[in-house]
Amino acid sequence: MQIRITENKQIARNPGSSSREWNKATRIHVFHEGETLIQNLIERARRPVSMYRSKVLEAHPDLEGHIRWSQTAGCSCGCSPGFIADRTVRQDGLPVDIYITLSADEPEEEVDMSYVLMALGEAA
Ligand SMILES: [Zn+2]
Numbered sequence: 001m002q003i004r005i006t007e008n009k010q011i012a013r014n015p016g017s018s019s020r021e022w023n024k025a026t027r028i029h030v031f032h033e034g035e036t037l038i039q040n041l042i043e044r045a046r047r048p049v050s051m052y053r054s055k056v057l058e059a060h061p062d063l064e065g066h067i068r069w070s071q072t073a074g075c076s077c078g079c080s081p082g083f084i085a086d087r088t089v090r091q092d093g094l095p096v097d098i099y100i101t102l103s104a105d106e107p108e109e110e111v112d113m114s115y116v117l118m119a120l121g122e123a124a
Contacts, residue, residue, distance in 0.1 A: 003051065006033050007101035008059045012094040026097055027073045028056050028063075028083040033103040044081055045071070052100075056083060059100055063089075 013022055030052045035043075049069045057064050067083040074080030088095045 001104055003055065003102055003104050005055055005059055005100060006103045007099070009099045010091050010096040011099060012091065012096050022095060023088060025087060026085040026089040026095070028067060028085065028098040028100065029074060029080060030056065030082065031099065031101045033101050041079065044079060047081060055102060056100055060098065
């Protein structure tokens with residue numbers, strides 16, 4: 001099984017947010033492509049944190065040694081765990097949070113065309 005990063009977004013905070021929200025340390029949330037909200041809620045307490053960490057650092061090597069996992073990164077109720085950076089990451093001067101999407105699809109198998117051609121030949 002191969003786990004790929006399919007999306008790596010940095011989303012600027014809403015300028016209308018409170019100064020506390022505006023200045024808090026960057027959160028990094030990891031999503032699974034195709035996961036439903038229900039699956040997400042069921043799985044939220046047992047995420048593969050070390051795999052997530054390596055994927056986040058693959059996308060943002062500069063954060064090595066600067067992130068920690070927190071079950072309450074996104075919300076105090078625990079519904080959106082993630083990593084918290086030890087600083088506020090900025091892009092174009094604006095504070096951002098980071099959203100990584102992973103896909104765990106099996107790599108597509110190579111189709112052996114000789115069988116296809118054989119089948120077509122037999123059909124002709
Ligand atoms: Zn919540």
